[in-house]
Amino acid sequence: MKNLDLYEWIAGSANDYTKPFRENEVLYNRARGFWHQLEGDGLIIIGIFVVLGILFAWCYYGPYNEKPGRHYKPKHWLIFTAITFVASFVLTLAFEYIAVAPKLDGALMLEVKIALGNAVYATLVYLLTSVVWCNWLPTNAYRLLKF
């Protein structure tokens, strides 16, 4: 399984992306090259959502709830969920843009879709980490997801 297969549900496959360029061999080769480069950075992209999902959950259940201000309320947890989503999206897109510049038609949209997918995955990781934290780890926050 390739790294970018994780994002097929939102960004489509390599075939879907290169198909419009088949008429023009130069563009087709560039499109394939673009995809391969993104694929090559796939582990970093995956790393971004894993790290950010865990990092923001840790931040919420750890240091943020060490501070006063009724941070234990679910409202704050939801704010952190949104932050995780947005931060993952922005960071992934920035990374993609710098790592593989989107010069072809549709390349930027592909990167946006992958960044959106990453934001969803980061949010899921945040959620899973929250479940783990609420059930087994020490925190001052309300254990909203405790079984």
Place this chain on the structure above:
Amino acid sequence: MKKVFVFCVGGTGIRVMKSITMLMAGGMSTNGYTVVPVILDPHLDLEEKKNLHSLLETYEEIYKRSNNNGTSTLNPLKGFFNSEIRTINELNGISNDTQQNAGSQEKFRSYIDVANLDVSNINNYLVETMFSTKNLNNPLSVGFKGNPNVGTVVLGDMIEGADWFKSFKQQCEKEDRVFIISSIFGGTGASGYPLLEKKIRLAQNEPAVKNATMGAVTVLPYYGLKDPMLSNSDIDSANFYTKTKSALAYYHGTVKSDYLYYVGEKSLKQIYENDEKKQDDKANFIELVAASALFDFLKREKPDRQQFLTRAIEDDLESLDLASMGTGYKDVVKSVADYMLLRALIETLPHESFFPLATNRGFNGDFYKDATFQSLVKFTDIYYKWYSELSQNKRAFAPLHYDNLRQMSGWIKGYDLDAKDDSYYLLQMIKASNKDVSKEHSNKFRFFLQFAYEAINNYTEKINR
């Protein structure tokens, strides 16, 4: 169990005992002594007396519930309600209130049996010289109306024959102490203190009673009463200083308490309604100072010779804070500040959705509706009224800013607490709970008081430095 028998004589004794109870609730320690209050006031229907009984019962209930694990008794808590109060009846295993027998509907005339004196009997003239017609016609159930000459005659018998005095003599053991609270400018207190002390020192058959370390606080005039002509009262506060001087002259060389504390005002700052039946006087700073004498007494060793003590304030202001009272009052201010913070938490927490300890420790709706927590709420309401009275009386004891839970760093005037709003205290409660991993008990109420105190003390302990 070391005990201190606190005899509260007359109306001032009752009000000082109320202040003692409040300071104990706020965390002031009695140094391991169980406080056994004995209320000595012949007023049968005095509302203040009934209220004090009710307050003491509520305190006891809170104390017991915070120290009981269902099957065993736990160590006293640190902080709120850390010291025990037990009535003398409980020590004896009696549930009814013997204090109700302290007064009588009998008139003073009948009590001294004037009717049996022959008109020409010389003793008749003596009685007429010493007691006015009003004195003679007063029922004993309304107290001695500022007449120590009446109190002196009646109280001696009243003490000697009382069930509580017998109980006291039975229950007083070696190491136990005695503390007497009275005023010197009225009737009951002025006559009651030397009489009671004498009865205790003459208990030849009970060496533990006779030799008990004894302290007393005598409250000098600190309030006045409205013109007695307006309310047809028998008490005239214009005589308070004269009576005080006479009583002091009598006390000199007569009273033998190991520690004798004198507390009073420079002038009669507050004028109350002259209603001897109600005596609905507001809590006063002087009563608080008198209450602090008990805590001082319990820290001291038995002296080689009699000690006389008093307390001063730093600045002669009408409204006192910690700076104007002086550093000697830190413990009193901390106790009051802490309890008022507890009140803020008690008001906030039942409405605090998603407070982690609701699930972690069971501080949920059922907990807040439970009778034990409701006892705490009841006590706290009385506490709040008491502090409000203190902070508005003359002179005012007003060391706190307590109205705004969003700006709490100035809670204690003159101090900048690190806790800026109530969320700081809530967070510290959670931290205290997380830190406590002991499985010693599962008493939710005890946990509540424990975590609340740790949270509050985390911020207010700086005033003791």
